[in-house]
Amino acid sequence: MRLSTLALVAILAIPLLVRADDRLVSYSREVVPFLEEHCIACHDDGFETSDLALHDLPAMLKGGRRGPAIVPGKGVDSALIQFMTGKKQPQMPPKTSIALDQIDVIKRWIDQGAKVDDTGALAAKREQARKIAAQEAAAFASDAPPPVTGLAFSPDGKLLAVAGYKEVAIVDPATGKTRRHLAGFPEQVTAVAFSPDGKWLAASGGTPGRQGEVRIWSVESWSEIGVLRGHADTVLALAWRPGKNQIATASLDKLILVWDVDSAKVVRTIKSHADIVNGLAYSPDGTKLASASSDKTAKVFNAETGLQIAGLSTHQDAVLGVAFSPDGKHLATASADRNMALWKVGEWNNPLRGFGHTGPVYALAWRPDSSSLWAGSGGRPSFLSYKTQDGNRAAPIDEGSMSKDWVYAVALSPDGQSAAAGGWDGKVLIWGLKDGKKQREFVPGKEE
Ligand code: HEC
Known part of the structure; x- marks a missing residue:
């Protein structure tokens, strides 16, 4: 009984997993929101901790002090992944760790060639955010000592x-x-x-x-x-x-x-x-x-x-x-x-x-x-x-x-x-x- 249930699960699960792996990871819908939530605070354009910005693909390819953050097609060899899994230190993000299944999504995106979809909309969104930040900074500069x-x-x-x-x-x-x-x-x-x-x-x-x-x-x-x-x-x-x-x-x-x-x-x-x-x-x-x-x-x-x-x-x-x-x-x-x-x-x-x-x-x-x-x-x-x-x-x-x-x-x-x-x-x-x-x-x- 047990064995057969397990076998059934296995039979059902394998094709599902394969399909999940094959699905193309979306840069704009999955990778960007992930980076914005966990990494951008310290690795933004103009705020590059360890010289690393993660706001767009060219910045990731350029990488930081230790070299490129990603190697398209090679998730396991990409610093972005290695620092999150703890393979390279210090742990990223510092002092917390990201669930492995979330890291796996980013790894698959790199494995799939680090393709960028929807750059136009994203760029516009970032430009908008940057304008707001600049306005806030100007307002701040004008009256705060x-x-x-x-x-x-x-x-x-x-x-x-x-x-x-x-x-x-x-x-x-x-x-x-x-x-x-x-x-x-x-x-x-x-x-x-x-x-x-x-x-x-x-x-x-x-x-x-x-x-x-x-x-x-x-x-x-x-x-x-x-x-x-x-x-x-x-x-x-x-x-x-x-x-x-x-x-x-x-x-x-x-x-x-x-x-x-x-x-x-x-x-x-x-x-x-x-x-x-x-x-x-x-x-x-x-x-x-x-x-x-x-x-x-x-x-x-x-x-x-x-x-x-x-x-x-x-x-x-x-x-x-x-x-x-x-x-x-x-x-x-x-x-x-x-x-x-x-x-x-x-x-x-x-x-x-x-x-x-x-x-x-x-x-x-x-x-x-x-x-x-x-x-x-x-x-x-x-x-x-x-x-x-x-x-x-x-x-x-x-x-x-x-x-x-x-x-x-x-x-x-x-x-x-x-x-x-x-x-x-x-x-x-x-x-x-x-x-x-x-x-x-x-x-x-x-x-x-
Ligand atoms: C709280 C700030 C902070 C956050 C958030 C953060 N990092 Fe970092 N990151 C650092 C610091 C500081 C270093 C430099 C560490 C050192 O040199 O010892 C660094 C370095 C790195 C490096 C090595 C860069 C190089 O070439 O030197 C990578 C890759 C990296 N971070 C990836 C990430 C990723 C991916 C995330 C999000 C999952 C992330 N970081 C979130 C602060 C942060």
Whole structure:
């Protein structure tokens, strides 16, 4: 009885399967909707992760950094399939997997020669979508302020440098008034930092995929005294080395460069991270350099030799920031895995403590007396502080007064009396730390 049922099923099923396999897969009705649902967010025309766009057949044939995405007629040999089945890593789409029968549809389309049906209608649909996106972008650009991606107080506490779109605004933190705009960058400025002696201000940025740059101004005259160019992609972070006229820079190009500021020459190239370097910090005595990378590690280097002292791997996702405590005893790391870790300098095997947030942690700052650590995040609340000693929350700031948006940049005033935060909504907020009350909120350059 059993056998015969099975046999019957088999007899019935085989021709059905054969027929299903023979059916031509439609590019416009099956492949495009699949790619749009699972892949286009990261592999679109003009937004090509790993240089790969999947918006049309020529783009797939051209492929990405590792070569063509598809080989017509050969589904199993096509990267598009291999990355989805896990035959090649990393898994695509990242962190999820697609049901095998769905992958099989795409594989059959490639096996059948990757034929494109109905290009006209599709192209029109995409063109329409692109127009809408362009209109939205234009509307957005017209009234929304650019995000704040970096903040730094001058060592005397009298100035606050704010990194924005194409420029750095120099603001008086006591009034919120913008005193000066330092222009010259082709795109968003990614970081700002005063030299430890307060004489110079440096800011970083660049042209994506082409060139990174750092501009340096004299704080006294606000004249630009130099530009550091050497990275092949945008510079994301910079740090002045205490006691030496050196700047370290980190870039999308995965490199860390150390520059002699006087000659504007690279004195060291640190090729250690396997992915983008997002953050940098020197220890207060200038002997160590810490870095944060999308390869999920933070590293500590001997600042003099560039040799690695330690690799810190506790985070499950990109490390976005690093900061040494001003007393040199601790290092904090911040990550896209929504965690922050506190390390005792010299004890690099395990962090002393971890702090969980509800969103990625983008920025770190220490109170000048090293008593507390401050973090800006994409979570709720977006701005948090912890006591170094026991990890408990420090000097709470009224949560209702915080930005509802992601906080990308934080800074503590040198007297330790106020804290500043800025982020996606383009506003800078300043709180007094005695009472946790918000003192000021402004968009640089937009105050009346
Ligand atoms: C959340 C973003 C994201 C999504 C969604 C995504 N990818 Fe990717 N993809 C990446 C990243 C990041 C890389 C580069 C990985 C690396 O180099 O380590 C990549 C690389 C690839 C590569 C290799 C390209 C090359 O030549 O370097 C292929 C092929 C690929 N993805 C296919 C797909 C397919 C097919 C889908 C949909 C099923 C998809 N991806 C969805 C982020 C994404």
